[in-house]
Amino acid sequence: MPVLPGAEPYRHEGGEVGVLLCHGFTGSPQSLRPWAEYxxxxxxxxxxxxxxxxxxxxEDMQLTTWHDWYAEVDRALRELLERCETVFVFGLSMGGALTLRLAAQYGDSVKGIVLVNPGNKVHGLAAHALPVARHLVPSTKGIASDIAKEGVTEVGYDRVPLHAAHSLxxxxxxxDAELPQVTQPVVLLHSPQDHVVPPVDSARILSRISSTDVKEILLEQSYHVATLDHDAERIFDExxxxxERLAPGLVDEKGSRSGG
Incomplete structure (x- = not known):
């Protein structure tokens, strides 16, 4: 099955600092591509x-579970750890949850994490119906493109496959059970106006992780896909x-060796 235009994976060989970026549920690398290129x-x-x-x-997502999604970011992280001296993991939405699990599993091998509107729970009455509903109804309305900025769209599915939602x-x-194992420095950026993941998820994460170096930032001008929204540059700069603070001397604007 061909990949949707813009949804292709991205890789860039640079210096000794590596960053793994994890996209969200039913989304694609397109939502994080500007951040990656920055x-x-x-x-x-x-x-x-x-x-x-x-x-x-x-429909392709119906055949996958969280084990498949996590295995892919785990593979990518191991690749970066072999290649780079210092590695960070950043994630959006479900990608934030993937990031947190990598941090819990890999400990000090992950230098720090950045979370943007990270998910922690499937909310609403429908969540409790998922174990049964997924056998009766294949999909429900999509969650892509929750963006305040005019004219910007996310490359993602217009339907949510319910088997995959149950796995999520x-x-x-x-x-959530592993959050106390997260000890790395954290920057968590979240949007008060998020129509996909409520602010309570960020609050829950911040209350359960064991990290002591934590910075919380509100993205007042953006909705859920803040990496494509009005606050994108703020996310990138932060x-x-x-x-640069955690890997001083290793970030060099001339350190790039080849294009992505």
């Missing part, structure tokens, strides 16, 4: 994989400042 231009090695079942058609619910529970 980091690449500044000499970082960047990996932005396409999660299995994503970036083609929603299980994944969030798994990650994440670079975070990397």
């Amino acid at each position: 980091l690449a231009v500044r000499g970082l090695t960047v990996s932005l994989p396409l999660l299995p079942g994503h970036g083609t058609r929603w 619910r299980q994944f969030f529970r798994t990650v 994440s670079l400042a975070f990397v």
Whole structure:
């Protein structure tokens, strides 16, 4: 199945600082591509994989579970750890949950994490119906393109496959139990006006992680896909400042060796 235009994975070979970026549920690398390119231009090695079942058609996602999505970011992280001296992980929405699990599993091998509107729970009455509903109804209305900025759209599915949503619910529970194992420095940026993930998810994450170096930032001008919204530059700048603080001397604008 061909990948949707713009949804392709992205890789850039830069210097000794590596960043893994994790996209969200039913989304694609397109939602994080400007962030990835911003980091690449500044000499970082960047990996932005396409999660299995994503970036083609929603029916393909019905055949995947959280184990498949996590396995892909785990593979990409191991690749970066072999290649780079210092590695960070950034994530949007479900990508934030993937980021948190990598941080819990890999400990000090992950230098720091940046979370944008991270998901922690499937909300609403429908969540409790998922175990049964997924066998009766294949999909429901999509969640892509929750963006305040005029004329900007996210490359994602217009339907949510319910088998995958059920697996997402299980994944969030798994990650929530592991949050106390997260000890790395954290920057968490979230939108008060988010129509996909409520602010309570960020509050829950901040209350359960064991990290002591934590910065919380409100994205007042953006909705859920803030990396494509009015606050995108703020996210990019804050994440670079975070990397430069934790890996001083390793970020070099001339450190780039080849294009992505």
